[in-house]
Amino acid sequence: MKITVRDIANLVNGDIIGDADAIIMAPSKIEEGQPGTVSFFSNPKYESYLYTTKATAILIQKDFALKNQVNSSLILVENVQEAFGKLLQTFNYQPTPTHLISKLASVHDSATLGENTQVGDFVVIKNNTVIGSDCTIHDQVYIGEHVVIGDHTIIYPGVKIYRHTVIGSHCIVHSNTVIGSDGFGFSPNSEGSFTKIPQIGNVVIEDNVEIGANSVIDRATLGSTVIKKGVKLDNLIQIAHNVTIGNNTVIAAQTGVAGSTSIGENCLIGGQVGIAGHSKIVENTMIQAKSGISGDIKQPGRKLYGYPALDYQNYLKSYAYFKNLDKLVDKIRKLEKELDFIKTKNESNV
């Protein structure tokens, strides 16, 4: 692929300083920029590379004050990240669809597939399932009975979707993720073992949701486990039965949300976080990686950290003291000695 600096400026609605006709063949990281590539600069940590990179062109913030001479052409934009995202889309790999429904797939007669929906090899689609148009169901995917999927949704190889799951439009689910497996529900019985509580609910995933690889979203005991519009879930995440996650909430890898918890919209949740069952987390909550949340979070906009989690600054402060507990203990010992000395002296004074 070959485009000019001018083409890129047009694409991202930017202004050019330098050679508009220079040829660009690939994007690059600024620290690895080579002639013929276009880089971007947004993180101040990388400013030194701005003046040394061999990249032919650089996307840069409109009003950025240069401190030195830059050898590359500059493309000035309002929002570097957004512009670079657009640019990457241009260079993104576009597989050519080879066949619509693979002859090596097993699609039940009662399943309905929309226009231009592609189904890969060794896919299984069970009875009464309805898939919209322009979807890509990659190889080796399993879609159970009575599933409904919207339009323009991509399901990567090996994903397993249990019966009665509902998935919206413009969703992406990465490989080997499991959606709709039984919630973890058992009741202790008189023999000292556990009886399975049937999980007869389902999973509902709304539009524009992306889910990473090897994650699990369990079906509800009754009703639905709900992942709302625009939610982004990373890899290896556990979402238990009857959880609800609000619009545009983002959760990083290996986090687990226990049963019946609801999370509000626009939350940012780090990796390896654990959230206890039956909790209510309000909107705009930020949770630092590896934190443990053991109950409701009622006030929006809090930033939490620790196990169990405190307000971010409070955890940092307490942890700073924790690191120096030996010095604290020394001080107490010193106080005890001094006090003993004073007491002894006072007594001898009597």
Added chain:
Amino acid sequence: MKITVRDIANLVNGDIIGDADAIIMAPSKIEEGQPGTVSFFSNPKYESYLYTTKATAILIQKDFALKNQVNSSLILVENVQEAFGKLLQTFNYQPTPTHLISKLASVHDSATLGENTQVGDFVVIKNNTVIGSDCTIHDQVYIGEHVVIGDHTIIYPGVKIYRHTVIGSHCIVHSNTVIGSDGFGFSPNSEGSFTKIPQIGNVVIEDNVEIGANSVIDRATLGSTVIKKGVKLDNLIQIAHNVTIGNNTVIAAQTGVAGSTSIGENCLIGGQVGIAGHSKIVENTMIQAKSGISGDIKQPGRKLYGYPALDYQNYLKSYAYFKNLDKLVDKIRKLEKELDFIKTKNESNV
């Protein structure tokens, strides 16, 4: 599906207060109860819904003292959870088996399948494997060489079972779980890298075990990794080589048990717990979510919490002080000042 309140009362061995002939079409959560549904009430947190729900009938504890008028018919039972579990079973989805052994499966000639055992599309069953009767081997499952599976066991789509694994009867394994992968064993060699230690043992899973989705149980180096009767494992769990888990122990999602550790029976282990290798955890141990266990637990019935774990109440107490370490430091500073003042005064008194 339509049944009467009387039918349900018969099913769960309950007594009716109200209309025994009312028609029930589905179960519901009490806070979402609609006419034509049956709910249950067991968690006191939800008592207000008892008096406002539109559910036609409610399963309730025999001796529960009502505080207000209830509009629904009541079905009085000894154990609400158990009764509701039975009820859910009645309403549970029952897929109709379409064909016994799919023509799209690859089953080795030397494999043996019991009566009524169903094998889905794109399943692989290798040589010398023996599967009992009334099992369901869902689509895209892999079962390696010399595996033995009992009766009435359900293996969900995408599960991979390595050679020589033994699985009992009435087990359930959810999608994309891996059983029998190599234990993580390497010995450092003279070149500064690691040589693989062959893992020639296997995995043995006894009867009535349920395992969630995307979990991993590694084969033993020598001998067996053993999951005993009635164990329930949630999603994304790691069980390393040569681990033993005792009867009826329950482990929540994303917990990891390192190599050669043994866990006793009737333990309750929360999510995201980590248990170090070569540990012995006795029976009836409770471990709070996210805790880290770094050695043996020898006294039964302990409840543990923290990283590394302490007794539950002790961790809570220490953590309460941790949260207020700044105040403790202030107190020490104040003591130091006062003591300085006294010392100065005493000296000036001399």
Added chain:
Amino acid sequence: MKITVRDIANLVNGDIIGDADAIIMAPSKIEEGQPGTVSFFSNPKYESYLYTTKATAILIQKDFALKNQVNSSLILVENVQEAFGKLLQTFNYQPTPTHLISKLASVHDSATLGENTQVGDFVVIKNNTVIGSDCTIHDQVYIGEHVVIGDHTIIYPGVKIYRHTVIGSHCIVHSNTVIGSDGFGFSPNSEGSFTKIPQIGNVVIEDNVEIGANSVIDRATLGSTVIKKGVKLDNLIQIAHNVTIGNNTVIAAQTGVAGSTSIGENCLIGGQVGIAGHSKIVENTMIQAKSGISGDIKQPGRKLYGYPALDYQNYLKSYAYFKNLDKLVDKIRKLEKELDFIKTKNESNV
């Protein structure tokens, strides 16, 4: 399989004390040793079994000073672990390859497979992919477009490898692991939701790497996520986009490494560790299980522990005080009282 003690001594280059002609049919753990088996002794914790085991032969360190009579034949070696590894290899299960390329696989015409490479049932190999010689691609594996795999590499059932991934020679990837899924990259947009940043980089895995089951390695946004020579990754591990892991680093199960972090060579990282994004961890770093690393580690050879991590001994020391914070508080209270008493007395003395 039957070999003599002499055969084993030859294999591991060891000296025999006892019956060189005794027949060995299987390896065993020393605490479970039976006649006809060969055990090994290296962990001092198990010394009592040395004198009581029924194993016919025992691999033991050359210069080990016996405290009692041993009934088994002894095979004296330099390095017990390494010798036992070799021995296990001898007894390891060797599946007989049945057919080279399964007729039930879907291999694109433009894909190239080296000599003796075996492809299982329901495997998908996409266009322009090149696989070396003597590889085993097990059943139900997916290998996307433009993938390159070296020689003697084993890919277990259900692994999914996205387009443009590069994997070296002598690698092992266990079941249902996902390689090359999209990095977790989104930029907030003006509508309050997130726009996907295309992930156009790839994953590069060098020679002699082993990866456990159900792990995930994301592709880079730009450039490559790199796993260098001899790295060993356990199960359920998360490696985010643009991470680099140095030669011979070993990482235990359920650990997560966030985006753009680089880890040096010869590091030992425990299970359930979390490492924040954009961190640089130098070579020879040891990280205790469940620790959280929130920034750069610049000095080689440190051993880290805690959340966030401190030097190992420091964390242990602080945690010891943490456990006894109640006693510290008592001491402070006592000091306060005594000081009050002294102050009151001093004042009354005035």
